[in-house]
Amino acid sequence: MEPINPISMEQPKGPSFRVEDGHTVKWANWELHLKADQRAGMIISQAKVRDSETGELRSVMYKGFASEMFVPYMDPDEAWYFKSYMDAGEFGLGGTALALVPLNDCPRNSYYMDGVFVASDGKPLIQSNMICVFARYTGDVGWRHSETFLPGFNIREARPNVTLVARIAASVGNYDYIFDWEFQTDGLIRVKVGLSGMLMVKGTPLENIHQAPNQDDMSGTLVSENVIGVVHDHFITFHLDLDIDNTDNSFVKVNLVKEETLTGQSPRKSYLKAKRNVAATENDAKIKLKLYDPSEFHVINPLKRSRLGNSAWIQDCPQWHRG
Numbered sequence: 001m002e003p004i005n006p007i008s009m010e011q012p013k014g015p016s017f018r019v020e021d022g023h024t025v026k027w028a029n030w031e032l033h034l035k036a037d038q039r040a041g042m043i044i045s046q047a048k049v050r051d052s053e054t055g056e057l058r059s060v061m062y063k064g065f066a067s068e069m070f071v072p073y074m075d076p077d078e079a080w081y082f083k084s085y086m087d088a089g090e091f092g093l094g095g096t097a098l099a100l101v102p103l104n105d106c107p108r109n110s111y112y113m114d115g116v117f118v119a120s121d122g123k124p125l126i127q128s129n130m131i132c133v134f135a136r137y138t139g140d141v142g143w144r145h146s147e148t149f150l151p152g153f154n155i156r157e158a159r160p161n162v163t164l165v166a167r168i169a170a171s172v173g174n175y176d177y178i179f180d181w182e183f184q185t186d187g188l189i190r191v192k193v194g195l196s197g198m199l200m201v202k203g204t205p206l207e208n209i210h211q212a213p214n215q216d217d218m219s220g221t222l223v224s225e226n227v228i229g230v231v232h233d234h235f236i237t238f239h240l241d242l243d244i245d246n247t248d249n250s251f252v253k254v255n256l257v258k259e260e261t262l263t264g265q266s267p268r269k270s271y272l273k274a275k276r277n278v279a280a281t282e283n284d285a286k287i288k289l290k291l292y293d294p295s296e297f298h299v300i301n302p303l304k305r306s307r308l309g310n311s312a313w314i315q316d317c318p319q320w321h322r323g
Helices: 087-091
Strands: 018-020 024-027 030-037 041-050 057-072 084-086 111-118 124-147 155-172 175-183 189-197 201-203 220-224 227-230 235-242 250-260 270-278 295-305 311-316
Touching: 024 155, 030 111, 030 124, 030 155, 041 155, 041 175, 057 087, 057 175, 057 189, 084 087, 087 155
Parallel strands: none
Antiparallel strands: 018 024, 024 030, 030 041, 041 057, 057 084, 057 235, 111 124, 124 155, 155 175, 175 189, 201 227, 220 227, 250 270, 250 295, 295 311
């Protein structure tokens, strides 16, 4: 491909975040505690966002981390049928997180944090520079609006989407997982997991797909001569202990359902309506995701109300996308 010219994000006044006591990160309207963990890799705790009207720090999340990563391989052969890995529990996302490379893994003006763990002999094990914290702007729009229906007025405003990112990269065997916890100024927390590294492959006498007697019986794709990339998946689960305005929280399942209009009520025959169901027990809170049953999930504090009477809430795991 054609060469790419170097790209650099400049911060003439330096980074806009600060780290106190080695673990407390303060940036824009966010305040949170960050630490390395041998199993989970990185733990975010005591995440709070500052209210734009009162200036009060309001709790959002008590603790959040990657609890497990399940990687099952789909091959019934004798040397493969048992290959199912629990990457966090068996290897540790922190124990396999090596030092990040400045300017490649993390941009300029990043803050680096070490992990201090316990080795098998009981002595301290230091994973240097395993976490980096930085603010970034990737060219995305945070918010914009142009007013075009007011004659004589030229109203246009656009705000860049600058976010704070805490990152680790865990090298578990052949795969490298890049975990990003991203905080936005609108109070949103976004968790991203990127996959890099190399495939775990299986040897085969095949040098061309047409040599296979039955392609439907193959356990994966022929990715090179004598090499099959076995079908598998990566299931990542997260522990999210949310504290929306303190600990009195409820879990709400919101379903998008079809409502039919009454005869003579409207020329319209039906419309969509969001129906809320507050979980009374843990059994009520069970979720089975369905593509054709759109829903989203809220964690609310019913004791905290806005001036309009709405509960303090946070949206979690949306299954539909709204304009």
